[in-house]
Amino acid sequence: MNNIVTRDGILLVFIDLRTKQEQNIVSPIQIMKGMFLAKEELKLEDFYIFEPYLYGPCSFQIYSDLLALQLKNFIKTIPGPSSWKYYTTTPLGSAKAKIIIEVLGMEKVKVLREIKELIISKSFLELLEYIYSKYPEYARNSIVNIEGFKK
């Protein structure tokens, strides 16, 4: 990755990308799973390190970067239903994301957009099920037994 396309740059782009659903607000779980899929599908090196956590793949580095992006006024939080806190970009963050997109290249942006659309189209449990079935090694510490819900 170069100086502009850093891991937090990709995070910012992911939050900012408009989808078919015209949605650019995302929950922390959607961000976490989105960044995980981005790493896997784009084969990103020098990116976030994920571990199997209580809700599947998780990188604590993402939380640090979310805090840092908030401090830079690139993103902000919006209270959502059931105590979830959603993230969205500010006009300043959106402008920064556009610069990063130009360097990142349309091919990678297309994949990121597809990942975001996939994540947004799924309910909370569907999203976990998708990730857990595709990457079972990251589900081993999960507090949610997806199979139990099917019974």
Next chain:
Amino acid sequence: MTLIIALKCKDGIVTASDGQATGFSTGGPIRQKIQKIFKLTDNILFGASGSVGTVQKSKEIFERFTQQLSNKFDLDIRDQIRQSLFQIMKNEFDRHKAFHGKSEGAPLADILICIKLKNGNCKIWHITPDCAEEFLDELGYGCSGIGDTFAYTLLKNYYSPEMDIERGKLVAYRVIKEAIEIGAFGLGEPIDIWILNKETGEIKELAKEEIMALDDALLTWRETEREVFKKIYERK
């Protein structure tokens, strides 16, 4: 006001607290952020609820005895500590009674010590305001502070001795978070969580990022509960 809990897990101890103290100003009580759990040595964590001043004095007593406590956790050293603490508590009690004409509301402290012994066992040592002692690890968990009945109610349902530290952190976070959100006890954020790992010997305070991750794990847990109840209702 304060809530501190300590959970004995199969691989160590998790202890957590809320982060708000009620201070006193001329104009009335004020909220202050405060740390309530402290690392005394590489194997001892100190937590206490009660009057800030008395908690500070109690911590000083423990700091005097840390070397002995780390080397030998026996009845003699525990009695020496409790005698010193008793002097502090009694002085506060007498002073309060002499000034206010009643003993209620005396600024005392309730202490929870988490300690990893040389033999690898972990103990939760509770010293009550009258300086009686008990070991709560035999029950599995201990609570101290104004929201303790609330915490005991939640822990009765959530605690399992088979729980590991990873799940213990989440349970501890949930108990403190629910007490802050629901109870009108004067509790507040930030939530502070420490672990004492008996297998690795690690003793550490969770970083802000991990607390954020626990918050999301808690929301995941609640979301799952909602789904479970939805399924139950749908069946009816």
